[in-house]
């Protein structure tokens with residue numbers, strides 16, 4: 571069975587502090603574990619980038635809820651993929667403050683955000699994969 575991966579970018583409505591992010595993550599992880607969903611959330615410069623991965627119906631059901639969430643707006647899906655292997659198989663929703671990633675991962679995130687601001691052509695699939703794989707190696 572194939573794993574469906576979906577990534578979107580969205581704009582935070584108001585700055586999220588660490589407490590608010592941790593609260594969001596705790597609830598998200600609880601739900602995601604129960605649905606065998608995995609992924610990563612990046613929050614940088616007022617933007618959310620998220621990868622959701624799992625059974626396609628479950629990813630779509632969660633994404634419908636996420637789209638209704640008043641904490642963000644201007645949600646843009648930029649990546650969909652079917653794969654045999656999850657990138658964040660050990661993570662119901664990985665998260666690290668962007669400043670805590672290594673330089674290469676930070677550059678990847680920065681490159682993505684620049685591309686988004688400049689043209690809305692966010693970045694290529696392989697560039698996004700590189701960012702995801704890079705940050706996956708740094709979860710602990």
Ligand SMILES: Cc1cc2nc3c(=O)[nH]c(=O)nc-3n(C[C@H](O)[C@H](O)[C@H](O)COP(=O)(O)O)c2cc1C
Pocket residue numbers: 594597598599601602611618620632635636637638639641642663
């Ligand atoms: C950027 C962002 C990412 C989110 N990611 C998840 C997630 O991975 N899993 C989850 O259950 N909720 C996530 N949420 C929270 C959902 O939008 C929603 O609040 C939660 O599923 C509760 O839904 P309900 O209010 O319909 O019960 C996220 C919210 C935001 C703003």
